[in-house]
Amino acid sequence: MKAARFAAVVCCVLLAAGCGSSGKQSEQAPSPSASTTSPAPPRDKGPVCAGNSAAKGLHVLRGGFVKLPGGAGNVSYKEARSDGSARSAVLTNGTGLGSAEAGTRAWTVKPGQAVTVGGASFTVAQICTYRVVLTPKGQKNVTESPQPSSEATWPSLVDGRFRLRWHVPNNEYSGQYSAVVTEINQGPRADIGIASRDGGDAAYRDARVGDTLEFAGRLWKVADIDVGDGSPAESSPHSGYVDLQLIGPAGG
Numbered sequence: 001m002k003a004a005r006f007a008a009v010v011c012c013v014l015l016a017a018g019c020g021s022s023g024k025q026s027e028q029a030p031s032p033s034a035s036t037t038s039p040a041p042p043r044d045k046g047p048v049c050a051g052n053s054a055a056k057g058l059h060v061l062r063g064g065f066v067k068l069p070g071g072a073g074n075v076s077y078k079e080a081r082s083d084g085s086a087r088s089a090v091l092t093n094g095t096g097l098g099s100a101e102a103g104t105r106a107w108t109v110k111p112g113q114a115v116t117v118g119g120a121s122f123t124v125a126q127i128c129t130y131r132v133v134l135t136p137k138g139q140k141n142v143t144e145s146p147q148p149s150s151e152a153t154w155p156s157l158v159d160g161r162f163r164l165r166w167h168v169p170n171n172e173y174s175g176q177y178s179a180v181v182t183e184i185n186q187g188p189r190a191d192i193g194i195a196s197r198d199g200g201d202a203a204y205r206d207a208r209v210g211d212t213l214e215f216a217g218r219l220w221k222v223a224d225i226d227v228g229d230g231s232p233a234e235s236s237p238h239s240g241y242v243d244l245q246l247i248g249p250a251g252g
Contacts, residue, residue: 007117038237040205042189045084049128051111052137055136059250061214063203064194065095073119077132078106089127093117107245130204130214131250157246161169161223164192166240177216184240188225190244219247 058075060066065076079090086112095106109115109124115139116122122134164170169180176197183191187208194202194215204213211222222246228240 040185040189043208044129045082047082047085049088049124050087050128051124051133053126053251055133055135057125057133059192059200059214060091060132060134061199061200061202062130063205064196064201066200066250067118068118070120072120074127075117075134080127080129081108083165087148089124091115091117091132128212130202130212157182160246162220162244162246164242164244166228179215181240181242184225184227184242186227188227190222190225190240190242207242207246213244214250217250219250221247 020169043200058066058068060075060077062077062080065074068073073093073096076092076094077089078092081088081090088108090106090108091110092104100226107115109127111124111127113124114121115124115134115196121137123137124132125135139224148156164179164181166184169178178195180193183208187206189206189208192202192204192207192213194200194204196202196215200211200215200217202215204211205214207222207225209222209225213220213222222242223245224241224243226241229238
């Protein structure tokens with residue numbers, strides 16, 4: 001089941017990136033979505049995180065979903081909200097893939113709040129711009145989100161940075177993760193999709209320099225975004241890219 005889900009998610013990510021079913025770059029002209037001038041959404045007012053930073057539990061990444069233990073269904077992190085002093089999040093019981101689903105329910109939650117999904121009870125331990133940590137209630141030994149078993153399962157770095165080229169999926173994690181920049185806009189800002197075999201899917205929209213992301217069990221800072229000329233990276237050295245700086249373990 002995990003393998004099937006991973007294949008489906010990777011397919012969605014690759015299709016969003018303009019790739020064919022073979023996983024290779026499509027030969028059609030690049031989408032005009034790169035280097036566009038679409039209006040930038042307002043910056044998040046912060047704080048970046050609120051709640052218990054030391055809490056253990058399931059990490060639900062922004063724009064992605066995880067399967068809950070015991071067959072309780074899925075939970076996704078749909079929307080981040082902040083008024084500049086407090087932080088909340090919109091969670092749903094859907095898959096987070098962007099399509100409408102019958103019976104999908106949404107919750108607006110705050111740190112410390114109790115929430116029940118599919119009959120399973122959790123405490124919203126922490127809310128960040130990039131993740132929500134859910135701690136199962138009534139469990140003495142809390143199961144954390146799966147972490148990479150070794151450095152071989154997360155990206156190779158150059159000067160501490162991991163470069164993602166526009167529309168070219170990066171699958172460096174021994175089959176564990178796939179990352180792709182699906183759009184780059186003026187600002188600059190970028191959309192980054194993460195597909196994961198172990199439930200760490202994410203879709204970071206309108207990421208800006210300085211933003212924190214989470215994937216492969218690590219935290220990353222967006223260090224640089226180059227808009228480029230809109231050409232596919234496989235055919236032009238001037239295509240856009242995003243540089244991610246490794247911060248450290250995701251914690252919790």
